[in-house]
Amino acid sequence: MQRVILTLISVLSLSGAAHGSGQAQTKPIVPAPVFEIIQKRCAVCHAQNPSYKDVHAPPNGVLLDTPDEIVSNRQAIKTAAVLTHFMPLNNLTGMTKEERKIIETWSKYN
Ligand code: HEC
Numbered sequence: 001m002q003r004v005i006l007t008l009i010s011v012l013s014l015s016g017a018a019h020g021s022g023q024a025q026t027k028p029i030v031p032a033p034v035f036e037i038i039q040k041r042c043a044v045c046h047a048q049n050p051s052y053k054d055v056h057a058p059p060n061g062v063l064l065d066t067p068d069e070i071v072s073n074r075q076a077i078k079t080a081a082v083l084t085h086f087m088p089l090n091n092l093t094g095m096t097k098e099e100r101k102i103i104e105t106w107s108k109y110n
Contacts, residue, residue: 030067034106038064038077041093052092059089071110078107 030038044052046064062076063069070077080087081095082104088095 029110030070031106033102035067035070037095037099037102038070041088041095041099042077042081044093045089074107074110077103082107 043065044050045055046058046062048058048063048065050056050058062073064073064077082100085091085100
């Protein structure tokens, strides 16, 4: 009986450990629509190898082409595309009002 209880305790604590490590590995949250907007409207310039014509390096070193980079730059994204409309530069990539709204909503919770 004691053995059963011990086994049970070890199973419970193991599953607790697994849960804990799962949390440690949690990826930053960038919902698909936000990721797609930033890919389309920003990452054409803000990538290691920008695809936008005549842009040969990420402007000001700002990279926005992976979820990690998007999350770590979230305050700058908010300032550039929501609080001001400084970005996209001259709105060359045609970001819409609805897209700015989606970015705004996401930036409130991040
Ligand atoms: C057509 C190319 C282009 C696109 C598209 C573009 N940017 Fe930029 N971005 C630039 C350039 C050029 C600069 C540097 C501007 C400067 O220093 O005057 C810049 C600078 C920035 C900076 C740094 C500002 C600072 O104060 O250092 C941020 C943040 C930024 N962009 C975010 C964005 C976001 C968010 C988007 C999409 C909504 C975006 N950019 C789309 C070209 C682009």
